[in-house]
Amino acid sequence: MKVQNVLANRIDTAGEMISYDEACKQVLANKIILAWIIKGCIQEYNDYSIKEIADRFIEGDPEISKAAVHIDEIAEFITGMNNESATMKEGTTTYDIKFRALLPEMDEVLDMIINVEAQNDFYPGYPIVKRGIYYACRMISEQYGTVFTKSEYNKIKKVASIWICPNPPEYRRNTITGYKMGEHGIIGSVQEKESNYDLLKVIIVCLGGEDKEGYNGVLRMLDVLLSQDTEPSTKKKILQEEFGIPMTTKLEGDVDTMCNLSKGVYEKGIDKASVESIINLMDSTGWDVDMSMDKLKIPSEKRDLYKAAVEAELQLA
Secondary structure, eight states: OOHHHHHHHHHHHHHHHHHHHHHHHHHHTHHHHHHHHHHHHOGGTTTTTTTHHIIEEEEEEEESSSSSEEEEEEOOOOOOOTOOEEEEEEEEESSSSSEEOOOOSOOEEEEEEEETTTTTOSSSSSOOOHHHHHHHHHHHTTTHHHHTTTTTTTGGGOOEEEESSSSSGGTTTEEEEEEEOOOSSSSSSSOOOGGGGGOOOEEEOOOOOOOOOOOEEEHHHHHHOOOOOOOOOHHHHHHHHOOOOOOOOHHHHHHHHHHHHHHHHHHHTHHHHHHHHHHHHHHHHHHHHHHHHHHTTTGGGHHHHHHHHHHHHHHHH
């Protein structure tokens, strides 16, 4: 019976963490929330109201965990004495949220992806900005055959990959940092039309809390929205009164679901910082989860729950 209870708790914990991640995506995919994000992160929308961005520029319904970034098929042809070959399949990686938005005062379309890393460590074993660049490049390359064909490269549309990090290191808290292509003269002085090369942007949004400078605008909105400490009623009141985000039946329900799932996971006594520390040790040392928990002195009665939490985090990464 005890073994069954432990297994049940592990399954419940992993399931709740995965469900929480999905609930976060549902909340962030709300058009008003997306409007706040792109207004705060992408210069072209700075002069427009949140309502105008949501109503006029964001097209259709955002896709949530539907569009594939790539199918993880790694084919390794191992030539040996018998000339056999092997293929390894790992699954499909999808964009968390992907949607189209019209560029203000232009008849072009900006393809944009928003990824939420609310459950993940800021150091998942690679720089997040590199993954963001890869996603942006994929969004450009996948336009071939749908947006343009053959040599119609003039039709390539701009893309943006925005990464929201609720638990960044101290030095990056309450910051929004953008990365894009630029022109750099090497010999001579020429000037290309910017729209011909300014085709991809990667934006890293690092939340931080009210004790850090810059805690306002979209940073405060996202911090309140994704907070695991703020009560749902308080959260909804702040979002509505301070940020003018109407609590529609769907958004209110999504916020409640996200908060309840978060509460369910952490009422079990799991500390998120400890989960991240375990993963950090695994990444930096090559230790397995048990060795990492030994080093961090995780209590024996909590280890099965922490192991489930770590497994869920790694599955979401």
